[in-house]
Amino acid sequence: GAGVSQTPSNKVTEKGKYVELRCDPISGHTALYWYRQSLGQGPEFLIYFQGTGAADDSGLPNDRFFAVRPEGSVSTLKIQRTERGDSAVYLCASSSDPSGANVLTFGAGSRLTVL
């Protein structure tokens, strides 16, 4: 697509529920990142994919968070047993540079609210 597309744009859920957030990167971009941004903070790195594999998942806060990119394009961030502290905007970004050193293009984000 023309840009990075994220769905849903807003998600409200109850504590303990499971959520999935989807990212459709720019066509042909091999590098894909997930970031989490809390109010008043900068984006915080979660995970980076190069192709289908998670090249760096060191930013995932705990084992409730998981992300996949099975065909090397669309990625899904999965959060199990959501907690109120998971409330944030989840940003996805992609890059055409295999090393990830090129400019990141961000999506509009998915705002998650856990009640």
Added chain:
Amino acid sequence: EDKVVQSPLSLVVHEGDTVTLNCSYEVTNFRSLLWYKQEKKAPTFLFMLTSSGIEKKSGRLSSILDKKELFSILNITATQTGDSAVYLCAVLLLTGNQFYFGTGTSLTVIP
């Protein structure tokens, strides 16, 4: 621990003023520094800086990097209300692929 610090945290100016936003970093294996503008949700790219002392310019915005003193500045001249946004600084390392972001500077331009 690698870190990126931006200052000021917030700034309110009048239209026509000139502003300077600061980004300092303490990282190992620096590769490049990027500036983004975030108005609502998606940060949009402004500049990428890799070499010291070379100014990047786009219209009323300009930026420069000092790799010796480990900081960058973003200048905006003749500010307009449309410049109101959060300006984010990010650093990319030579090793790994993480972009480390600062907390951002919130700029408000009032008419």
